[in-house]
Amino acid sequence: MKRAGFYLLLALVALYCLGPFLWQLITSLKPAAELTHLPPLLPAPPTGTHYVAIFEGYPFLRIIANSAIVAAASTLLALAVGSLAAFALAQLRMRGTMVLLTFALGISMFPPIATVSPLYLLIRAAHMRDTLWALIMTYTTFALPLAIWVLTSFFRGIPREIYLAARVDGCTALQAFYKVILPLAAPGLAATGILVFIFAWNEFLYALTFTATTASRTIPVGIALFPGLHEVPWGEIAAASVVVTIPVVVLAFAFQRRIVEGLTAGAVKG
Amino acid sequence: MGRLVSIPSTWELLVRDSRPALFVLPAGLIIGAITVYPILYVLWLSLHERLLIGNVSRFIGLENFARLWNDARFWNALGNTLYFTSVSVALEVVLGLAIAMLLHRAFKGKGFMRAIVLIPWAIPTVVAAKMWEWMYNGDFGVFNYLLGAHINWLGSAAWALNAAIFLDVWKTTPFVALLLMAGLHTIPKELYQAAKVDGASPWVTFLRVTLPLLRPLLLVVLIFRTIDAFRVFDTIYVLTGGGPGNTTETLSIYAYKVLFQTLQFGYGSTLAVTVFFLVGLITLVYVRALRAGTT
Amino acid sequence: MGNKHLHNGLLAFIVAGCMAVAGCTKEPPPDPNTITITFKHSKLFGDPAALQTLIKEFEREHQGIVFHTSKEPGIRVKDETLPSSSDEQHQFYVINLEAGSSDFDVFAIDVIWVAEFAKAGWLRDLSKLLPAQDREEFFRGPVEAVTLDDRVYAIPWFIDAGVLYYRKDLLAKYGGVPPPRTWGKLVRIAADIPKHDIWQGKQYEGLVCNVLEYLWSSGGAVLEDGKVVIDSPENREALKVMVDLVRTYRVTPDLVTTLTEEPSREIFGRGKAIFMRNWPYAWRLLEQDGSPVKGKVGMTVLPHFPKHPSAATLGGWQLAVNKNSKHPEAAEQFVAFMTSAKAQKHLGLTVGFQPTRKALYEDAKLLAAQPALAELYKIFQRARPRPVSPYYVLLSQAMQSEFSAALAGVKTPEEALSALQSQMEQILKRHK
Numbered sequence: 001m002k003r004a005g006f007y008l009l010l011a012l013v014a015l016y017c018l019g020p021f022l023w024q025l026i027t028s029l030k031p032a033a034e035l036t037h038l039p040p041l042l043p044a045p046p047t048g049t050h051y052v053a054i055f056e057g058y059p060f061l062r063i064i065a066n067s068a069i070v071a072a073a074s075t076l077l078a079l080a081v082g083s084l085a086a087f088a089l090a091q092l093r094m095r096g097t098m099v100l101l102t103f104a105l106g107i108s109m110f111p112p113i114a115t116v117s118p119l120y121l122l123i124r125a126a127h128m129r130d131t132l133w134a135l136i137m138t139y140t141t142f143a144l145p146l147a148i149w150v151l152t153s154f155f156r157g158i159p160r161e162i163y164l165a166a167r168v169d170g171c172t173a174l175q176a177f178y179k180v181i182l183p184l185a186a187p188g189l190a191a192t193g194i195l196v197f198i199f200a201w202n203e204f205l206y207a208l209t210f211t212a213t214t215a216s217r218t219i220p221v222g223i224a225l226f227p228g229l230h231e232v233p234w235g236e237i238a239a240a241s242v243v244v245t246i247p248v249v250v251l252a253f254a255f256q257r258r259i260v261e262g263l264t265a266g267a268v269k270g
Numbered sequence: 271m272g273r274l275v276s277i278p279s280t281w282e283l284l285v286r287d288s289r290p291a292l293f294v295l296p297a298g299l300i301i302g303a304i305t306v307y308p309i310l311y312v313l314w315l316s317l318h319e320r321l322l323i324g325n326v327s328r329f330i331g332l333e334n335f336a337r338l339w340n341d342a343r344f345w346n347a348l349g350n351t352l353y354f355t356s357v358s359v360a361l362e363v364v365l366g367l368a369i370a371m372l373l374h375r376a377f378k379g380k381g382f383m384r385a386i387v388l389i390p391w392a393i394p395t396v397v398a399a400k401m402w403e404w405m406y407n408g409d410f411g412v413f414n415y416l417l418g419a420h421i422n423w424l425g426s427a428a429w430a431l432n433a434a435i436f437l438d439v440w441k442t443t444p445f446v447a448l449l450l451m452a453g454l455h456t457i458p459k460e461l462y463q464a465a466k467v468d469g470a471s472p473w474v475t476f477l478r479v480t481l482p483l484l485r486p487l488l489l490v491v492l493i494f495r496t497i498d499a500f501r502v503f504d505t506i507y508v509l510t511g512g513g514p515g516n517t518t519e520t521l522s523i524y525a526y527k528v529l530f531q532t533l534q535f536g537y538g539s540t541l542a543v544t545v546f547f548l549v550g551l552i553t554l555v556y557v558r559a560l561r562a563g564t565t
Numbered sequence: 566m567g568n569k570h571l572h573n574g575l576l577a578f579i580v581a582g583c584m585a586v587a588g589c590t591k592e593p594p595p596d597p598n599t600i601t602i603t604f605k606h607s608k609l610f611g612d613p614a615a616l617q618t619l620i621k622e623f624e625r626e627h628q629g630i631v632f633h634t635s636k637e638p639g640i641r642v643k644d645e646t647l648p649s650s651s652d653e654q655h656q657f658y659v660i661n662l663e664a665g666s667s668d669f670d671v672f673a674i675d676v677i678w679v680a681e682f683a684k685a686g687w688l689r690d691l692s693k694l695l696p697a698q699d700r701e702e703f704f705r706g707p708v709e710a711v712t713l714d715d716r717v718y719a720i721p722w723f724i725d726a727g728v729l730y731y732r733k734d735l736l737a738k739y740g741g742v743p744p745p746r747t748w749g750k751l752v753r754i755a756a757d758i759p760k761h762d763i764w765q766g767k768q769y770e771g772l773v774c775n776v777l778e779y780l781w782s783s784g785g786a787v788l789e790d791g792k793v794v795i796d797s798p799e800n801r802e803a804l805k806v807m808v809d810l811v812r813t814y815r816v817t818p819d820l821v822t823t824l825t826e827e828p829s830r831e832i833f834g835r836g837k838a839i840f841m842r843n844w845p846y847a848w849r850l851l852e853q854d855g856s857p858v859k860g861k862v863g864m865t866v867l868p869h870f871p872k873h874p875s876a877a878t879l880g881g882w883q884l885a886v887n888k889n890s891k892h893p894e895a896a897e898q899f900v901a902f903m904t905s906a907k908a909q910k911h912l913g914l915t916v917g918f919q920p921t922r923k924a925l926y927e928d929a930k931l932l933a934a935q936p937a938l939a940e941l942y943k944i945f946q947r948a949r950p951r952p953v954s955p956y957y958v959l960l961s962q963a964m965q966s967e968f969s970a971a972l973a974g975v976k977t978p979e980e981a982l983s984a985l986q987s988q989m990e991q992i993l994k995r996h997k
Binding site: 321322323324325343407408409422423424425426427510511512513514515516517527530531532533535 | 655684686766823828831832837956962966967972
Binding site: 149 | 292294298373385387390400412440445449452497543550
């Protein structure tokens with residue numbers, strides 16, 4: 001009985017999360033003429049024309065690749081740089097930790113809309129306009145505060161004795177960091193990584209401003225390019241959003257698996 | 271693992287020797303290189319009358335802030351922003367915690383459920399907003415169809431801001447849930463077993479064990495959700511553009527209109543700086559709470 | 566992406582940091598070979614080949630010509646699309662032009678941005694491309710909109726104006742009445758049948774276009790000799806009629822406060838409405854195969870209030886040259902080519918552009934492809950530009966807020982217009 005209630009709750013959560021996505025999927029399979037009709041709820045018969053349309057005569061694959069590169073590179077950079085900083089703040093008992101953390105946080109308090117103009121001047125000065133680097137650097141920077149904060153909070157959960165023991169065993173601080181502490185913080189790293197990845201995958205405002213051609217355009221901008229002057233091809237937008245959601249889900253799925261079992265952090269603490 | 275008995279002070283010295291500052295340096299350099307200039311630029315502009323049309327540019331000190339004080343549209347936007355932030359963040363944290371606890375239990379298909387929970391977060395905001403606009407459609411939208419109602423979700427003063435909140439809650443609850451799930455993993459199972467042995471009810475266990483141990487992470491989540499919600503832009507921009515009659519105009523939307531539609535870079539920057547200070551103020555309160563919790 | 570790229574990227578990044586500190590920006594040396602000019606515009610609906618054909622033709626025509634700014638003869642044109650959302654384009658242009666960017670040379674701008682961009686000093690003076698004697702060849706509205714202090718800052722590329730769509734079959738059934746000439750008649754027919762009257766009521770620029778058509782056709786105005794006259798009895802009456810369409814007569818559904826062009830077109834296209842105010846683009850979509858209302862749609866001038874002429878809001882896109890363009894001569898030639906009768910006709914035939922040159926409305930081939938042009942000619946000729954002012958965007962922001970507040974019932978029409986009057990006066994005072 002209790003078990004059934006639990007699975008009912010799970011089903012509710014799944015429906016809540018999936019509902020709008022499923023509706024998008026259904027929309028993407030509806031023929032153009034049926035899009036603005038309700039009922040019928042389901043397309044009869046479903047059509048793949050919208051999917052064909054987004055790949056035909058439109059460099060959608062290239063745009064997806066751009067997004068993947070930008071998001072992956074930003075994630076790696078933010079994790080590498082962020083975990084170093086978080087390690088120092090949490091484990092090395094650095095002085096002025098709170099000041100640094102607050103400063104890092106401060107930069108994420110400006111509305112992006114206000115910083116886009118001056119940032120554009122920087123990007124242009126560096127000749128990085130319309131390159132993936134412009135986005136990677138920007139996303140890494142704006143993801144860093146979140147990364148540092150979350151990672152610091154995870155590193156704090158790891159007893160300092162472990163770090164000190166590693167030092168006793170002859171590790172340098174850096175070795176202790178990546179050989180001992182980092183593996184222990186795996187769940188935190190994975191969670192942070194996913195957050196950064198998705199942030200970079202979804203960002204629109206900077207991408208719109210810093211990119212000009214398919215050389216660097218990312219998915220949100222690519223999708224914004226679908227509509228014509230007045231017309232809005234709903235079917236194609238729906239198809240495109242289904243296509244771009246799938247890789248992230250796969251990734252999340254793969255990522256999640258690895259972190260769950262044998263979580264050392266919990267075991268060590270006892 | 272057994273406890274290390276005592277730590278000689280020489281080890282402490284060794285730690286100091288490793289110069290933690292070096293570990294922070296890369297992050298500091300990146301953040302400094304990319305953000306210092308833009309932020310100073312915005313602060314500087316906020317003290318200017320800077321109109322791109324007609325190329326006006328003059329220093330006016332705090333005059334823009336005085337104008338802000340008398341600007342009814344600013345107060346309207348501030349009210350909308352506060353309502354949006356408090357309602358959506360509260361809902362997200364409650365819902366996110368519930369989902370995290372639900373998924374924390376051992377069951378078959380756990381990884382699968384985790385991936386599902388992430389879907390809303392994984393859809394680009396701009397796209398998600400378009401999707402919801404589609405579902406909110408007063409004419410053939412699926413919400414009205416399923417509810418059998420004729421609600422003017424995005425076009426009535428009573429519903430529009432709440433409609434934006436629903437979308438934001440759907441979109442960002444996974445963020446909260448994901449972080450809290452990871453946090454739940456770090457709570458030692460022994461504590462729960464001990465609570466069970468003591469005969470504590472699940473509710474008491476939640477209040478006495480789970481909540482206190484999650485507290486630091488919860489505060490981090492609150493900080494980031496508040497900062498994000500307070501600056502909400504994409505969602506509302508796509509759904510309503512601030513309408514009807516400015517009833518969904520938040521500070522970021524207003525700043526956007528002042529900056530990029532009417533090209534008043536000075537006054538627009540003032541609005542941005544105000545958002546910055548307001549968010550800073552709220553965060554300060556949170557950080558205090560966090561500090562009180564850790565020491 | 567190899568290691569070398571990574572290296573270069575990092576290097577560029579460091580250099581960027583240094584330069585930002587030093588405050589110097591240096592452009593790469595100009596390409597010594599053939600000139601390349603960049604053309605920014607929103608995606609054209611339909612066949613992308615239409616524009617490419619024109620570009621190729623332009624390149625061919627200019628093969629042998631040597632410009633001051635290059636050693637080699639010829640021009641190459643790189644066209645880059647922008648998201649077609651008007652706001653996103655405006656923002657993109659503002660950020661780029663404000664930064665003094667020369668990344669694009671020729672660009673397409675909305676009719677309401679010309680005065681603003683010109684006043685900001687971002688547009689090259691194109692007066693010599695459109696000398697006074699040639700202006701007669703274009704519709705008056707767009708020419709008025711691209712002219713500031715007697716100088717021309719952009720060349721009209723294609724024209725738009727608000728029109729009334731109606732259902733021929735329903736009117737025939739109703740007793741064969743002609744499409745309504747007055748708003749009162751429109752309400753009566755729609756209420757009798759009963760079917761909706763659809764227009765654009767979301768808080769955005771389109772709302773201003775819609776409301777102005779009511780205000781103007783009641784004899785009202787926004788500005789007169791530089792003075793704000795929006796809070797007039799005529800305007801109050803006209804705005805009240807719009808609100809009543811929704812609240813009293815109920816011929817317009819209350820979801821009109823969410824409608825932009827496309828959702829309006831969808832409602833009308835599914836046969837739920839008898840009347841719709843929209844731009845001419847909708848015609849092609851309503852008449853295409855598979856449309857439920859194909860063959861049942863008529864298009865005419867918008868209604869008006871008794872004793873006043875009908876009014877349509879002018880829209881459309883113009884081509885401008887970036888003031889910082891490295892190749893202004895070549896850019897000007899490209900603008901001249903793209904706005905020529907030949908190019909406009911080509912785009913009219915292939916992607917359904919409405920030309921800005923009046924003579925093309927007598928072109929047999931074009932009329933055969935777009936039969937509606939004959940009716941549109943009359944409408945375009947009388948289309949009224951929104952107040953031509955560098956500060957139009959400021960005025961529009963105020964109008965959008967207050968008109969929307971009136972429609973959503975947040976304020977009465979009287980309250981909205983009186984608030985608007987003082988806001989607009991303040992704007993003009995501040996920018997004297």
